Amino acid sequence: MRGGRHTILVSFVFLSRNFVGRVIYTFLIFSIGFITFVFSLQVDAIQVGAERGDKYLSLLKNKRVGLVVNQSARVQDQHLLDYLTDNQVNVVRIFAPEHGFRGDRGAGVYINDGKDTKTGVPIVSLYGANKKPKPEQLTDIDILVFDIQDVGVRFYTYLSTMFLTMEAAQQSGISYLVLDRPNPNIAYVEGPVLDNHFRSFVGMVPVPILHGMTLGELARMIVGERWLAGDGALSLTVVPVADYSAQHEYVLPIAPSPNLPNQQAIHLYPSLCLFEATRVSVGRGSDFPFQVFGHDRIRLGSLAFTPRAIPGVAAHPKLQGKVVYATDLRHSEQRGFSLDWLVQAQAAFTQHNEILINSPSFFDKLAGTDVLRLALTQGLKSHQIEAIWQQEVQTFKTRRLPYLLYDR
Numbered sequence: 001m002r003g004g005r006h007t008i009l010v011s012f013v014f015l016s017r018n019f020v021g022r023v024i025y026t027f028l029i030f031s032i033g034f035i036t037f038v039f040s041l042q043v044d045a046i047q048v049g050a051e052r053g054d055k056y057l058s059l060l061k062n063k064r065v066g067l068v069v070n071q072s073a074r075v076q077d078q079h080l081l082d083y084l085t086d087n088q089v090n091v092v093r094i095f096a097p098e099h100g101f102r103g104d105r106g107a108g109v110y111i112n113d114g115k116d117t118k119t120g121v122p123i124v125s126l127y128g129a130n131k132k133p134k135p136e137q138l139t140d141i142d143i144l145v146f147d148i149q150d151v152g153v154r155f156y157t158y159l160s161t162m163f164l165t166m167e168a169a170q171q172s173g174i175s176y177l178v179l180d181r182p183n184p185n186i187a188y189v190e191g192p193v194l195d196n197h198f199r200s201f202v203g204m205v206p207v208p209i210l211h212g213m214t215l216g217e218l219a220r221m222i223v224g225e226r227w228l229a230g231d232g233a234l235s236l237t238v239v240p241v242a243d244y245s246a247q248h249e250y251v252l253p254i255a256p257s258p259n260l261p262n263q264q265a266i267h268l269y270p271s272l273c274l275f276e277a278t279r280v281s282v283g284r285g286s287d288f289p290f291q292v293f294g295h296d297r298i299r300l301g302s303l304a305f306t307p308r309a310i311p312g313v314a315a316h317p318k319l320q321g322k323v324v325y326a327t328d329l330r331h332s333e334q335r336g337f338s339l340d341w342l343v344q345a346q347a348a349f350t351q352h353n354e355i356l357i358n359s360p361s362f363f364d365k366l367a368g369t370d371v372l373r374l375a376l377t378q379g380l381k382s383h384q385i386e387a388i389w390q391q392e393v394q395t396f397k398t399r400r401l402p403y404l405l406y407d408r
Contacts, residue, residue: 009165043298046248049179049216050075050147052134053087056177056239056406059143060089066133066141068126068165072149072181072254080147091121091141097148098127099257127157131201131339132164137174143175144168149256150215152185153270154194155202155366158256162215163204163222170234178238180216180405182250184266188212190337191270193392194368203368208393210270212335212408213400216240220403238405245407258313265290268329271338274372277363278356280345281324283315285310293341295319298352300345301327339372339382346376347399 073080101123114123148158169176189216191209216238223236255261269290272282283292294300303326307317349356357363364370375385
């Protein structure tokens with residue numbers, strides 16, 4: 001009889017605890033789901049500039065329009081070109097950046113002029129003989145419309161294309177409209193500020209490697225700081241992203257270029273791109289570009305892969321046909337700009353009496369300065385090098401404040 005009571009009591013306590021546990025578990029799952037749902041709503045509520053036709057279609061009415069676009073210029077499931085023609089906008093010419101109008105050309109591949117097969121609109125390449133529209137290519141245009149997804153890194157050349165087309169518009173006396181898009185690296189303002197002595201197509205404006213701004217904000221800064229050549233004023237309009245802030249984690253719906261195939265590559269790109277001026281591979285010619293770094297003779301990691309030619313992505317990848325031993329960063333949580341991997345590679349090459357940076361001029365253009373290269377070769381640590389430009393970065397943060405459109 002006593003044993004029976006004990007069994008009943010234990011069973012009751014177990015069931016009670018189990019019930020409470022289930023309630024708590026259900027509550028936690030509901031809470032997590034609710035938070036995820038709310039966050040999803042916030043992300044879904046974002047409207048990129050191109051999707052806000054009510055803010056800009058009237059500006060294009062009865063105008064002759066030139067587009068500076070690539071495959072990322074989407075209005076939901078439609079390309080901006082098709083959206084504008086459906087709305088009776090007169091698009092007379094397309095200007096295509098590096099990687100082409102369809103975004104299917106590899107880095108550094110020259111692109112010829114052409115014509116859009118669907119609409120018949122002429123396409124002028126801005127990554128061939130010229131990177132800036134010629135005056136005669138703008139005589140029949142009233143306004144240039146820019147809509148390209150950027151990744152927030154100074155040496156990613158879409159910023160330079162925007163700068164040069166803005167300058168061409170200013171010099172030709174035509175208006176300029178930016179349909180803004182989020183920056184997937186907007187939370188970071190890091191790296192050396194461009195020294196104008198090292199100005200090139202991979203660095204045209206005096207901002208850090210990671211500037212933490214959208215291209216719409218940068219367009220405002222370019223005009224406000226008078227960075228454009230010439231004395232004329234540019235009539236600039238920016239259509240902001242609706243309901244966007246720096247707290248949003250924005251996952252790009254379309255790869256911005258062939259060698260940045262996913263969000264991980266986009267986050268690692270700022271730290272790995274400087275390896276492009278070295279003897280180290282960053283995975284071009286593999287299934288994971290900008291997610292590894294390695295070499296064939298000097299082992300920098302345990303992942304082995306063999307770079308191969310991939311049409312439209314990597315025609316002649318570094319270390320093609322050789323077995324590369326690399327550090328695998330596909331699951332790295334690194335964000336922002338880090339020098340750790342460069343410092344690590346420099347130490348390994350020095351130990352083997354080898355030169356890491358085999359294209360110092362290009363390295364300095366990517367870095368925007370020669371200070372980084374000199375500090376690396378002197379054997380300085382990451383934190384020692386980063387301290388060199390911290391004051392410049394802080395000055396830039398203050399300087400950019402009047403041009404910001406979104407909460408930070």
